[in-house]
Amino acid sequence: xxxxxxxxxxxxxxxxxxxxxxxxxxxxxxxxxxxxxxxxxxxxxxxxxxxxxxxxxxxxxxxxxxxxxxxxxxxxxxxxxxxxxxxxxxxxxxxxxxxxxxxxxxxxxxxxxxxxxxxxxxxxxxxxxxxxxxxxxxxxxxxxxxxxxxxxxxxxxxxxxxxxxxxxxxxxxxxxxxxxxxxxxxxxxxxxxxxxxxxxxxxxxxxxxxxxxxxxxxxxxxxxxxxxxxxxxxxxxxxxxxxxxxxxxxxxxxxxxxxxxxxxxxxxxxxxxxxxxxxxxxxxxxxxxxxxxxxxxxxxxxxxxxxxxxxxxxxxxxxxxxxxxxxxxxxxxxxxxxxxxxxxxxxxxxxxxxx
Numbered sequence: 160x161x162x163x164x165x166x167x168x169x170x171x172x173x174x175x176x177x178x179x180x181x182x183x184x185x186x187x188x189x190x191x192x193x194x195x196x197x198x199x200x201x202x203x204x205x206x207x208x209x210x211x212x213x214x215x216x217x218x219x220x221x222x223x224x225x226x227x228x229x230x231x232x233x234x235x236x237x238x239x240x241x242x243x244x245x246x247x248x249x250x251x252x253x254x255x256x257x258x259x260x261x262x263x264x265x266x267x268x269x270x271x272x273x274x275x276x277x278x279x280x281x282x283x284x285x286x287x288x289x290x291x292x293x294x295x296x297x298x299x300x301x302x303x304x305x306x307x308x309x310x311x312x313x314x315x316x317x318x319x320x321x322x323x324x325x326x327x328x329x330x331x332x333x334x335x336x337x338x339x340x341x342x343x344x345x346x347x348x349x350x351x352x353x354x355x356x357x358x359x360x361x362x363x364x365x366x367x368x369x370x371x372x373x374x375x376x377x378x379x380x381x382x383x384x385x386x387x388x389x390x391x392x393x394x395x396x397x398x399x400x401x402x403x404x405x406x407x408x409x410x411x412x413x414x415x416x417x418x419x420x421x422x423x424x425x426x427x428x429x430x431x432x433x434x435x436x437x438x439x440x441x442x443x444x445x446x447x448x449x450x451x452x453x454x455x456x457x458x459x460x461x462x463x464x465x466x467x468x469x470x471x472x473x474x475x476x477x478x479x480x481x482x483x484x485x486x487x488x489x490x491x492x493x494x495x496x497x498x499x500x501x502x503x504x505x506x507x508x509x510x511x512x513x514x
Contacts, residue, residue: 161313168219194361202371239307245299247291297328442502443482453497
């Protein structure tokens with residue numbers, strides 16, 4: 160098992176004109192599972208390549224168990240990486256699984272035993288003699304992941320390993336990856352743009368922005384309920400957090416169409432400063448009747464989630480929000496909306512959370 164520390168990692172593919180990743184500082188503890196979550200093109204794969212040595216960072220250092228491995232090539236790092244598209248060799252499944260053991264000085268019988276042990280774990284013993292390259296994506300990915308763990312590598316990196324797999328087969332792969340984490344106690348880093356996958360796999364999640372920065376690193380509960388940046392609030396959740404821009408007029412926030420009075424929250428901002436208010440759609444209170452400190456919104460769309468739940472798309476002038484509701488409400492209807500203070504989160508104009 161290996162602890163991985165990324166210290167001030169920056170990387171540019173064009174000599175510093177643009178940056179793929181910016182000032183990455185992360186620590187992955189030994190034997191635990193982590194997710195890198197963010198939109199396509201945000202630098203997740205770049206970070207994996209830097210960890211395993213396929214890329215040298217433009218700035219910063221990579222430490223394994225407090226030893227600087229930044230100058231070391233991939234073969235010196237004892238790391239396995241599984242790519243988005245399954246990579247198998249034009250040989251049998253058994254030979255594919257044995258391939259990483261080729262240059263290890265152990266008897267062939269021991270290599271076969273280990274390969275069959277992995278095949279049993281991955282439930283692919285029935286296809287051991289099949290040509291691996293002729294199998295479907297899910298089975299090829301099982302083989303690729305099997306090769307990653309057969310060498311007793313201390314660190315396993317997974318670059319969106321389920322995105323090319325048929326949807327009905329993803330659950331099995333997900334279940335087996337979780338089993339590997341628990342039984343083999345390997346340090347594992349899982350890259351994805353899917354928040355459900357990130358939540359399922361990662362004990363802690365690093366959320367990246369589109370410009371290559373890590374905005375928050377924490378448990379799903381932390382990033383969901385206490386986002387440190389407005390992008391994290393909006394990116395996490397379905398639907399994401401509502402973000403509404405207003406002007407501080409103590410003790411109110413003026414949103415143009417209405418003013419919200421704050422009874423409990425004291426913002427460290429001066430009157431006249433801009434502020435962004437965030438609230439989750441499920442935390443908004445709705446009523447068909449006028450309520451105190453509530454504001455009228457028009458229903459412009461109803462999105463049915465099934466099982467008696469839906470999402471209302473609401474507008475008040477130029478302000479658009481979404482709210483979870485327990486019944487369908489006709490388009491064009493007026494609903495009264497209130498924003499419970501205990502669920503409000505405020506952000507500065509640059510997106511940073513106001514603590």
